[in-house]
Amino acid sequence: MARVTEQAVREALRQVIDPHVGMDLVTMGMIRQVEIDEEGKVEVKMVLTAPFCPLASYLVEQVHRTTAQVPGVQEANVTLLDEQWDPAWMERPAGQV
Numbered sequence: 001m002a003r004v005t006e007q008a009v010r011e012a013l014r015q016v017i018d019p020h021v022g023m024d025l026v027t028m029g030m031i032r033q034v035e036i037d038e039e040g041k042v043e044v045k046m047v048l049t050a051p052f053c054p055l056a057s058y059l060v061e062q063v064h065r066t067t068a069q070v071p072g073v074q075e076a077n078v079t080l081l082d083e084q085w086d087p088a089w090m091e092r093p094a095g096q097v
Contacts, residue, residue, distance in 0.1 A: 002072035006034045009042060012070045016062045019055065025063065029089025032081060040074035042067055049085045056080070 013031055014024045025031050025046065033045040044063055048056055060078050067076040 004036050004040050004042060004070060004072040006036065008070050009034045009036070009044065009067055009073075012066050013044070013063060016059070016066055018049070018059065021049070025059070027091045028085075029087075029091065030059075030085060031063075032083075032089075040072050041077070042070070042073050042075070043077045043079060045079045045081055047081050047083055047085045051084070 010026050010031065014026050016025045017023065018025060018028060018030070021028065028049070030046050030049065031044060032047055033043075035043045035045070044067055046059075046063060048059070053059070060080065063078045064076050067073060067078070
């Protein structure tokens with residue numbers, strides 16, 4: 001069985017795009033934590049950009065499906081955190097401070 005890495009999960013999640021913004025959830029900083037246990041169970045903890053985001057269920061489903069397809073993942077779970085998304089969490093292009 002392939003060993004799952006946080007990097008592999010995060011790279012896969014770059015395919016999940018927020019339709020309102022047109023950016024992936026990793027770049028936006030919405031993926032706050034990726035936990036992986038020895039059996040290949042992965043829990044992705046994420047936040048939404050707005051408290052009552054109409055796309056919440058869609059985004060959670062996309063994160064779940066994408067995570068489950070990463071080689072070595074035996075089980076995928078997604079947890080929505082109560083904290084509010086902060087634009088400061090967005091990745092900056094290389095060379096930008």
